[in-house]
Amino acid sequence: MLSVNTKNIIKTTIPVLEQHGVAITKTFYSNMLSENPDFLNTFNQVNQKKGRQPTALAMTVLAAAKNVDNLSVLLPTVKQIGHKHRALQIKPEQYDIVGHYLLLAIKEVLGTAATPEIINAWTETYKVIADIFISVENELYKEAAWPGWQPFVVSEKINVADQIVEFVVKPTSECGVDLSKLNIVPGQYLTVKTHPTTHDNKHDALRHYSICSASTENGLKFAVKYEHGVEQDGLVSEYLHKCIKTGDTIGISAPAGDFELSKELISQDKIPLVLISAGVGTTPLVAMLECQLQQNPKRPILWIQSSKNEQSQAFKTHVENLLSKFEGSVDSKFIHTDSMPRIDGDLLEKTIPSNSDVYICGSVEFMSILIVTLKNLGHQNQMVHYEPFGPKMSL
Numbered sequence: 001m002l003s004v005n006t007k008n009i010i011k012t013t014i015p016v017l018e019q020h021g022v023a024i025t026k027t028f029y030s031n032m033l034s035e036n037p038d039f040l041n042t043f044n045q046v047n048q049k050k051g052r053q054p055t056a057l058a059m060t061v062l063a064a065a066k067n068v069d070n071l072s073v074l075l076p077t078v079k080q081i082g083h084k085h086r087a088l089q090i091k092p093e094q095y096d097i098v099g100h101y102l103l104l105a106i107k108e109v110l111g112t113a114a115t116p117e118i119i120n121a122w123t124e125t126y127k128v129i130a131d132i133f134i135s136v137e138n139e140l141y142k143e144a145a146w147p148g149w150q151p152f153v154v155s156e157k158i159n160v161a162d163q164i165v166e167f168v169v170k171p172t173s174e175c176g177v178d179l180s181k182l183n184i185v186p187g188q189y190l191t192v193k194t195h196p197t198t199h200d201n202k203h204d205a206l207r208h209y210s211i212c213s214a215s216t217e218n219g220l221k222f223a224v225k226y227e228h229g230v231e232q233d234g235l236v237s238e239y240l241h242k243c244i245k246t247g248d249t250i251g252i253s254a255p256a257g258d259f260e261l262s263k264e265l266i267s268q269d270k271i272p273l274v275l276i277s278a279g280v281g282t283t284p285l286v287a288m289l290e291c292q293l294q295q296n297p298k299r300p301i302l303w304i305q306s307s308k309n310e311q312s313q314a315f316k317t318h319v320e321n322l323l324s325k326f327e328g329s330v331d332s333k334f335i336h337t338d339s340m341p342r343i344d345g346d347l348l349e350k351t352i353p354s355n356s357d358v359y360i361c362g363s364v365e366f367m368s369i370l371i372v373t374l375k376n377l378g379h380q381n382q383m384v385h386y387e388p389f390g391p392k393m394s395l
Contacts, residue, residue, distance in 0.1 A: 002068065002128060009121035010068045017065055020109055021058035022051070028105035029054055036097060041204040042088055046235070052364075061102075064129055071132065078136050080258055085133070086140040087191040087256040088206055089148060095130040102126065140256070145182055149193050149251035150175040155219055157246060161307070161314040163226040164280050165241055166212055170219040172249060179216040186214045186287035187259040187359075187387065190222050193251035196239035207236045210284035210361075210387070211255060212315070214291055220252075223314065225280040259387040261288050265299075265357055272300035272353050276343070276370065278362030279307060282314040284387060285361055286322075289330070293322060297329040302351060306335040306343055306362070345373045354378055360386040 002010075017024075029048060033039055047053040060077065067073045103123060107114045141147075152175070156168035171177035189208045196205055209222035226241045227234030244250065265271050273292055275285040282305055292301060303323075307313040313334065323330050333351065335343055348370075352358065358379060360370050367388045374384050 002124060006121045006124050007068045009117055010065050010125055013118060013122070014062070014065050016110065016113065017058070017062045021062050022054055024102075024105045024109045025054040025057040025061070026051070027109055028057070028102050031104060031108075032097065032101035035101075037203075042090070042206060044206070045203075064125065068125065071128065074132075075136070078132055079140075082133060082136040082140055083256040083258055084208065086137050086144065087189070087208060087253050089253060090137065092134045092137075095134060099123075099126045099130060144254040144256075146175070146177050146254045149253055150177055151249045152177075152220070152252045154244060154246050154248050154250065157244075160223060160318070161280075161316065162311040163228075164223055164312075164314050165226075166221055166223045167209075167240070167244075168219040168221050169250070169252065179219065182216050182220075182255075184211060184214040184216060184220075184255055185257075185260045186211070186291040187261065187284045188255040188257040189284070190220060190255055191253045192222075192236070192240070193253070194236055194239055194244075196235050196243070198239060198243075199235055201235060205236045205239075208256075211287055212283055213287050223280060223283045257387075259284060259359075259361075259385065261291060261359070262357055266292060267296050269296070269299045270355075272302060272356040274302045274304070274352050274356045274358040276304045276358065276360045276362075277306065277314075278343075278366045279312070280314055281360075281362035281366070281387075281389065282319075283361070285359060286315045286319060288359060289319070289322060293326045293329060297326045300353075301330045302356070303330050303332040304335070304343065304347075304351070305333070306337060306366075309336050309338045343370065345377065348373055349377055352377075352379075356383065358384045360384070362388070364388045 029043075033043065033048075044053065060081070063074060063077065064071065103119060103126070106122060107119065151172045152169040153172055154167055155170050156166075158166040158168070160166045171179065187210070189210045191206055191208050194205050194207070195201075195203075209224055212221040212223050224237050224240050227237045261273070265273070275289055277285045289301070289303060292299060303319070305313065305319070310316070313336070323332055331351075333347075335341075341347075352374075354377075356379070358374060360367060367386050371384060371386060375381070
């Protein structure tokens with residue numbers, strides 16, 4: 001339990017964190033990773049270089065300072081991050097290392113402004129926050145469908161759009177995972193462990209990929225977009241697309257994530273379901289569409305899918321088959337940005353009922369614009385759910 005004095009000191013650091021938070025977290029990651037290279041086997045180096053991870057951590061630390069009187073407010077965020085930590089196999093003992101380098105970074109960036117009182121207050125507060133994370137993650141480890149990284153064999157690679165491949169994987173006989181007993185929640189993701197040898201890479205590279213379907217009859221399915229970068233292509237996406245063949249084995253941790261349909265709304269028909277995606281962001285939403293149609297096709301459903309053109313429209317054939325099978329159940333709009341206006345406020349205002357339960361997935365830029373637009377149109381925060389492909393707190 002934090003003392004009143006400690007909480008008051010933490011509150012005084014809010015302006016400093018607002019101004020220097022990202023500088024602190026960039027320093028933190030630089031120092032920790034240079035002195036603990038094993039962490040490079042866990043952290044996404046692309047998110048580091050682009051500043052997404054330092055920004056996300058800075059926002060998390062700032063949120064903790066602003067809510068220090070009632071840290072339970074942060075539990076939804078802690079659980080979201082905890083899912084990723086469990087998927088990446090983060091262990092409790094690693095929190096001590098993180099705390100050590102975070103406090104050093106505060107001292108380094110703030111200099112003499114980081115008084116002993118401030119450092120002591122943040123030492124106490126970090127311990128409390130770390131314990132909350134560890135407690136949440138311990139429960140997530142208990143709930144996991146299987147422990148650690150298990151070997152799965154790639155049984156199929158299917159092109160579902162230009163530069164997007166669906167991977168179908170099945171557990172090897174030695175890993176002991178029984179697909180028939182898995183309860184996949186649409187919206188969850190798998191985490192894939194790879195070790196690409198391209199781009200002078202010397203470390204494991206872990207990536208989260210959304211599950212394409214809750215059905216496990218033919219294996220687990222996830223989709224990967226081949227990321228073409230300005231400086232270089234995506235390390236893992238290039239490796240999976242070009243180097244991994246059918247019959248190869250990859251390590252996968254148990255499904256994770258809290259991006260899922262509101263269970264209490266699936267069976268009713270008063271509150272519409274709205275699914276909005278861009279690019280490969282269609283992946284988790286097509287699993288949600290499947291689920292809703294199978295359980296209750298009478299619910300009003302609006303499907304809005306944005307892509308550059310028809311060739312890059314992810315899961316085009318599968319979505320068309322679903323719409324045909326459940327004809328009349330789904331109002332659909334397909335936006336091809338090469339030849340049509342992008343999704344904007346006018347489209348959303350005209351097509352989305354104000355009482356809708358809305359799910360969005362796409363790039364951080366796409367998400368940011370839509371979240372603000374929907375808020376301005378009067379949609380309640382608790383009815384707008386989103387899953388960006390990147391650290392969520394960086395939005």
